[in-house]
């Protein structure tokens with residue numbers, strides 16, 4: 446089965462006998478059982494079943510199975526948001542005294558999270574460029590995870606997943622990638638050697654901008670050293686799935702980061718059309734990037750799928766059909782001009798999101814990166830005149846006309 450077919454006909458849910466094509470929404474908190482003995486067995490993981498939705502729920506489990514399949518992973522755990530997924534994916538294996546080695550080109554919320562982790566004794570070393578050499582040079586005995594976004598949001602730099610994963614693994618450390626902006630329609634990072642994939646599934650996976658959620662997919666390929674990762678030792682019996690076992694039975698349950706069944710259901714709908722949406726979104730993004738470059742009023746049109754992008758080679762070699770994602774950035778010359786251009790757009794909405802069906806624009810410096818210091822902004826590629834465009838499914842000619850009139854009418 447190829448990718449789009451598998452999204453529709455892949456692993457069936459296995460708990461529904463009605464033939465329903467989508468999982469029902471089990472909108473309940475608790476599950477009743479025939480006997481106290483049975484509940485004891487389920488609590489003790491000695492029998493399958495559900496107890497309480499913070500621990501697991503059939504609808505969220507259906508979404509998790511579908512995500513594990515879409516990424517070619519061994520198991521998936523869903524979370525209430527993308528940031529909850531990033532936090533849980535790391536806290537599952539990094540404790541006080543441990544270090545995260547991370548790309549510095551990150552989503553602003555993730556930068557803020559890493560700042561918060563300092564109070565828990567977890568430090569992050571930021572790499573300006575995530576290359577295999579940089580990873581090797583900056584490893585320390587305290588490093589417990591290498592973290593990077595595959596296509597950085599919004600710097601739009603692309604990492605060499607295979608090379609970086611190999612460099613991390615050489616030092617006994619897993620590579621955790623945030624693949625929100627790439628999605629499994631463009632790249633399945635686990636097949637390139639990454640060990641864990643996280644998503645803000647609020648974005649392209651949901652696809653309609655109607656639910657916040659996140660997901661962690663475990664490749665099940667990393668060989669955990671229980672001396673280096675003592676927190677996983679009690680899950681030794683799960684073998685290569687010790688990481689997922691601790692997430693499920695311990696961290697996500699105890700931090701209470703569960704996904705609501707309703708949102709899991711909405712994501713199941715979105716996931717089914719991910720492949721076709723990404724094709725159209727990426728085609729629109731490339732066409733809009735090429736068009737916007739023709740305007741002298743703008744500079745630095747950045748899109749990793751452009752033929753002369755420094756990331757073109759990595760896009761070609763790793764991403765399906767060389768697709769470069771659906772986000773591009775432009776520089777308008779000043780903050781005032783950036784605001785003016787945005788205010789003149791008719792179709793592109795001013796909103797802080799990506800991966801919607803609609804085109805969205807934002808001025809990252811004054812919003813998502815408002816809390817970041819100038820150095821963090823610089824390394825995340827956030828300039829005072831930068832506009833981020835998350836391209837939608839509109840007809841490309843309408844998008845071109847809209848941007849053309851906004852550029853014509855913007856303050857000079």
Ligand SMILES: *Cc1c(COP(=O)(O)O)cnc(C)c1O
Pocket residue numbers: 526527528529531552554555594598623625626644645646647648657658659799
């Ligand atoms: C949006 C986003 C997040 C955070 O996800 P939420 O669902 O908003 O919590 C994390 N990483 C990237 C790359 C994102 O774009």
